[in-house]
Amino acid sequence: MTDPNPTAAAAGDAPLSRETLSCLVDGELDAAECARLIGRLGTDRAARREWLLLHVVGDALRSSDVACLQSERFLLRMGAALEAEPAIAAPRASLARARLVRRVVLPGAAAVAAATMLVVIAVPQLRGGAAPGATQTVAVAADHKAGTSAAATPVAPAVTPPAAAAAANEVRRLAELEAYLAAHRELAGGSMMPRTAAYLRASSAAQR
Amino acid sequence: MQPTILSGTRTRLWRATWALLLAATAGAAFAQNDRTRATAPRSEAQWLRAMQAAAQRVNFSGTLVYQRGAEVRASRIVHLFDGAISHERVQMLDGAPREFVRRGDEVQCIFPDARRVVVERRPGRESFPAITDADPAEILERYALRLGGTERVANVECQVIHVEPKDALRYGYKLWVDPASGLLLKAQTLNEQHEVLEQMAFVDVRIGERIERSQVKPSWSTEGWRVERSEHRPVDLAQLGWTIVAPAGFRKTREVARRFASGANADRSAMQVVYSDGLATVSVFIEPGATEPAAERAQSQGPTSAYSRRVADANVTVIGEVPPATVKAMALAVEFRAPR
Numbered sequence: 001m002t003d004p005n006p007t008a009a010a011a012g013d014a015p016l017s018r019e020t021l022s023c024l025v026d027g028e029l030d031a032a033e034c035a036r037l038i039g040r041l042g043t044d045r046a047a048r049r050e051w052l053l054l055h056v057v058g059d060a061l062r063s064s065d066v067a068c069l070q071s072e073r074f075l076l077r078m079g080a081a082l083e084a085e086p087a088i089a090a091p092r093a094s095l096a097r098a099r100l101v102r103r104v105v106l107p108g109a110a111a112v113a114a115a116t117m118l119v120v121i122a123v124p125q126l127r128g129g130a131a132p133g134a135t136q137t138v139a140v141a142a143d144h145k146a147g148t149s150a151a152a153t154p155v156a157p158a159v160t161p162p163a164a165a166a167a168a169n170e171v172r173r174l175a176e177l178e179a180y181l182a183a184h185r186e187l188a189g190g191s192m193m194p195r196t197a198a199y200l201r202a203s204s205a206a207q208r
Numbered sequence: 209m210q211p212t213i214l215s216g217t218r219t220r221l222w223r224a225t226w227a228l229l230l231a232a233t234a235g236a237a238f239a240q241n242d243r244t245r246a247t248a249p250r251s252e253a254q255w256l257r258a259m260q261a262a263a264q265r266v267n268f269s270g271t272l273v274y275q276r277g278a279e280v281r282a283s284r285i286v287h288l289f290d291g292a293i294s295h296e297r298v299q300m301l302d303g304a305p306r307e308f309v310r311r312g313d314e315v316q317c318i319f320p321d322a323r324r325v326v327v328e329r330r331p332g333r334e335s336f337p338a339i340t341d342a343d344p345a346e347i348l349e350r351y352a353l354r355l356g357g358t359e360r361v362a363n364v365e366c367q368v369i370h371v372e373p374k375d376a377l378r379y380g381y382k383l384w385v386d387p388a389s390g391l392l393l394k395a396q397t398l399n400e401q402h403e404v405l406e407q408m409a410f411v412d413v414r415i416g417e418r419i420e421r422s423q424v425k426p427s428w429s430t431e432g433w434r435v436e437r438s439e440h441r442p443v444d445l446a447q448l449g450w451t452i453v454a455p456a457g458f459r460k461t462r463e464v465a466r467r468f469a470s471g472a473n474a475d476r477s478a479m480q481v482v483y484s485d486g487l488a489t490v491s492v493f494i495e496p497g498a499t500e501p502a503a504e505r506a507q508s509q510g511p512t513s514a515y516s517r518r519v520a521d522a523n524v525t526v527i528g529e530v531p532p533a534t535v536k537a538m539a540l541a542v543e544f545r546a547p548r
Contacts, residue, residue, distance in 0.1 A: 041496075090407060104349070130487075146412060149331065154524070177507065177514060177527070179468045179476075180491070180493055180514070180525055180527050181512070181527065182468075183438075183468060183478075183480055183491065184480075184482075184489070184491040184527050184528065185483050185495070186315075186328045186329075186480055187461075187462050187464070187480065187491065188489035188491065188528075
């Protein structure tokens with residue numbers, strides 16, 4: 001896309017707008033512009049935070065696994081940031097609709113989508129996989145004292161998502177368990193069950 | 209030779225002898241073929257050995273489906289034995305693309321979406337032949353093998369083998385094995401109630417065909433990707449004051465200090481001790497001085513059970529493909545006495 005970028009002229013002077021950064025991420029600025037903006041990123045801390053946020057959101061959109069690895073603190077801050085975000089500006093008639101959607105609507109929508117995904121994806125991973133028999137997946141915080149998990153009752157997959165904080169806790173615990181599982185799989189050689197079963201078990205948890 | 213009655217007889221005698229010899233050889237050869245075709249009955253130990261050998265030596269490619277609870281994942285698998293070591297590639301066909309490429313002892317875990325490669329060193333029979341391949345006799349001390357009938361899997365007539373645990377410390381299995389190659393084509397892990405906790409099965413497989421090297425190399429170009437190496441080195445836990453009691457029938461196979469290569473614990477260090485009974489394995493992780501104390505907690509998902517607790521100032525986590533009671537008993541038996 002080589003359309004002239006109306007914001008490029010202003011980029012050198014004004015504080016780096018999210019839209020400008022978004023252009024940079026999408027590769028829509030020319031080489032000189034890119035170099036200048038990247039130089040500014042080196043000094044402008046606020047811009048760097050924006051830059052990081054854009055990348056995290058992009059990664060979260062592209063990969064549900066990455067989305068699930070975010071920390072609870074991040075979720076809380078994200079929630080606060082979303083609330084503080086101003087309403088999206090009215091579309092500028094001079095821009096093509098597609099470009100408008102990419103640069104203005106998407107960054108905001110992406111942040112919302114990412115936050116929603118973090119909660120929604122976390123829950124099915126935890127509740128799913130209800131095989132008969134010994135099945136209780138990651139026990140909810142309240143049940144922990146008891147020790148061995150409850151048997152036999154398969155958990156219904158369509159559960160109202162818990163509060164973001166609780167979900168984030170579960171996600172973090174599952175992510176920790178995933179590290180143990182990977183280390184266990186790595187060294188647990190010599191079983192007659194094909195090693196491939198070990199790879200598939202670990203991937204099923206899908207939290208890396 | 210002048211034709212005489214005698215020579216005529218000798219000729220006939222020679223011809224007869226040759227014919228007899230030929231018939232005898234052919235008969236012997238035929239009998240030999242017949243034996244292999246009809247697969248002479250193997251003992252349980254021989255079945256186990258055949259399966260272990262096939263896992264290393266048989267070239268095959270196919271599509272494998274893994275199921276645990278409501279999750280179903282398919283993968284493409286290619287395995288090649290070059291006479292010395294195994295080469296293997298497993299590609300996840302569902303969900304995020306992921307690939308595992310093994311060359312002997314080393315496994316590259318490739319995560320294209322994160323542009324990341326984790327290199328692991330697995331114990332393989334290539335470098336530790338005596339340690340990792342469990343002796344069938346040992347396996348038969350803890351499990352009873354029982355031959356079932358024959359069932360067709362991936363268009364191959366397979367022998368069904370029931371593997372029943374002799375105690376409640378481990379799970380049972382139902383196996384479908386190709387009698388000709390010894391390759392395991394389908395397997396289920398069963399709990400005490402004979403419910404299926406997980407299963408994997410080939411939906412199509414080509415056994416013994418020629419495999420190209422390119423089929424067992426990474427299919428992603430990982431140039432410029434982040435490469436992490438899993439690090440572990442042998443360690444003596446007893447010297448550090450730790451005692452772990454292995455459950456009956458489990459033998460210690462590895463004892464290492466390591467760093468976790470990834471996940472939420474990235475760059476945390478821990479000690480890991482691995483126990484095996486020949487089929488199932490359990491890992492005990494000990495992390496002294498862990499910043500977040502572990503709550504006493506049991507978890508299980510499919511065939512995998514985990515139990516964590518706090519001992520002295522360390523987090524102890526036991527995880528393995530065994531019933532929950534086994535990991536709990538192991539975790540509760542971990543003790544620490546500061547060395548003097």
